[in-house]
Every structure is written in C-alpha cells, then in structure tokens.
Amino acid sequence: DTGVSQDPRHKITKRGQNVTFRCDPISEHNRLYWYRQTLGQGPEFLTYFQNEAQLEKSRLLSDRFSAERPKGSFSTLEIQRTEQGDSAMYLCASSDPRGRETQYFGPGTRLLVL
Amino acid sequence: DQQVKQNSPSLSVQEGRISILNCDYTNSMFDYFLWYKKYPAEGPTFLISISSIKDKNEDGRFTVFLNKSAKHLSLHIVPSQPGDSAVYFCAARANTGNQFYFGTGTSLTVIP
Numbered sequence: 001d002t003g004v005s006q007d008p009r010h011k012i013t014k015r016g017q018n019v020t021f022r023c024d025p026i027s028e029h030n031r032l033y034w035y036r037q038t039l040g041q042g043p044e045f046l047t048y049f050q051n052e053a054q055l056e057k058s059r060l061l062s063d064r065f066s067a068e069r070p071k072g073s074f075s076t077l078e079i080q081r082t083e084q085g086d087s088a089m090y091l092c093a094s095s096d097p098r099g100r101e102t103q104y105f106g107p108g109t110r111l112l113v114l
Numbered sequence: 115d116q117q118v119k120q121n122s123p124s125l126s127v128q129e130g131r132i133s134i135l136n137c138d139y140t141n142s143m144f145d146y147f148l149w150y151k152k153y154p155a156e157g158p159t160f161l162i163s164i165s166s167i168k169d170k171n172e173d174g175r176f177t178v179f180l181n182k183s184a185k186h187l188s189l190h191i192v193p194s195q196p197g198d199s200a201v202y203f204c205a206a207r208a209n210t211g212n213q214f215y216f217g218t219g220t221s222l223t224v225i226p
Contacts, residue, residue, distance in 0.1 A: 004157070031212070042118075042203050042216030043158065056212055091157055101207075102148060103214060105157030 002026075004106035006092050012112045013082055020078045021109045025094030032075050033103060034067055035091040036060065043091055049075060082113045117141045118206050120217035128225050133191040135220050137204035140185065144206040144215075149178060149189045152201045152219070161202075162189070194224045 005024045013019050025032050030051050035043035046065070048056040051072035061067075064082075069075040079086055089110050093103035119138045127133045135149075145166040150158035164171040164178045164187070171178050177190045191198055201219045 006157075033212075033214070035216075040218065042120075042205075042218050043214075045213045045215070048212045050212075058213070093157075101146065102160050102163055104160060105150075107155075107157045 004092055004094055004104055006090075006106040006109050008109055009107060010110050010112075012114065014114050015082060015084060017082055018078065018080045019082060019111065020076055021090055021092075021111075022074060022076050023092030023106060024074045025092070026096070026104060027073075029094035029096045029104070030072065031095045031097060031101075032069060033093045033095075034075070034077050035093065037089040037091055037108070038087075046077075079111075082111075084113050087111055087113045116218070117144075118204060118215045118217040120202075120204060120220050122220050123218070124221040124223070126223045126225060127194045129196055130193045133189075133194045133198065133222055133224070135189040135191075135202050135204075135222065137187045137189075137217055138185060139187075139206050139215075141206070141208060141215075142185070143208040143210055145209040146207045147178070147180060147187050148205045148214075149176075150203045150205060150216075151198075152203060158203055191222075194222075196224045196226050198222060199224050 007022045032049040034046040037043045049069040064080045067077045089108045091108045093105045095103045148163040149161040152158045180187045203219045205214045205216045
C-alpha cells in the first residue's frame, strides 16, 4: 500500500492553456474524490467517482473542468483554457466503503496560472 | 455557504498541555465527522473520526467530542507535542450524499 499518489506535484502554465492532472488511488479503494484548496481555505469538493462512474459534481466544477476514471482505477482532472483564478492546490482522495469511509489524501498538485 | 466552521484560525499551546480545537456545523443532516492534520506541501492526513451515533471517540492522545444539539465538535490532544504543530481541518458528510465539507482550518503551534 503506497498511498494515494498524484502527478505532477507542481504545474506552472500560462493563461489559456490546458492542463491535466493524474491521481492514482489506494488500490483497493473504489471511491475517488477531487478537491480544490486555495490559501486560507479548507479543501472544496469538486467531484466524486465510484468505480468508473462519476456520481457527484460540485457547482464549482465549471464546463472548463472535466474528470474521468476510465477503468475505475486512476483518474484524470483536466482544466481547459486555464484562468488565473484556477491557481490552487488540487487534491485527490480515495476511500474504501467497507471501512469507515475515511478519505485518504494524496500530496496534491499545485497549479499556478500566470 | 460555509456549512463547517472553524472560528479560530490559530492556537498556541505549551508542550505537555491540552490542545482543544473547535468546529461548528450548520447542517443537521451531517452524520459523520472527521479531523485531518496537514503539514505544509502535503495532503491532509486522517486523524480521527466520529459517527453521529456517538458522542466521544478516543484514539491515543486524540479524542473527538460531538455535541449534536449544539452542532459542535472538538478535538482534544493531550499531552500536546511539538510534532503536533500543523493545520487541523474538521470535515463532515451528510447521510444523503458522498460530499465532504471542510472547515477553513486551525493552525496549531505547540511551543517546546
């Protein structure tokens, strides 16, 4: 069990570019979550997958954001036409419903849009 | 609409003393609560959780208390250690969904 991993850890991009982040959850966890965290705030829920199905999406997830989990394992979060307001830490978490549904977080991807 | 609130942005405690971190919530449908600890440049790390059917859960130096009537929970750390210095987030989930709501965090500093 290597924990939740995220790649890349840091990303600097210019406004208008597209970026994609990857999350690899803990292997036996079928639930996967994406969050966004800005300075001085707690993580804000973006979206939730159970296996490959995207079951919940936040109002925060504009149409420039898309997330996939094609085989129910790793997930990708893509942001199209990035804006400076997208600068944040993007966190991925996974959980196992057989347990106490506690979410285990990855280290995050820090995005800076110039 | 901040449904989970941590009104103290920071807290300083002497090593060996008790740290008490507080959290208030507004949604009566919340039935599961967690505390996370976060170091800089890392993701949040799970500490302890409590279900709404309990009013206390203890794990070593960490105890979480839940007061449903007041919609309030607290995390007690005793004795506090310098390694406990971090930002602590409380989080809650409603029984109607899978979305977790986080507070804004409390930065704890334990002074040696």
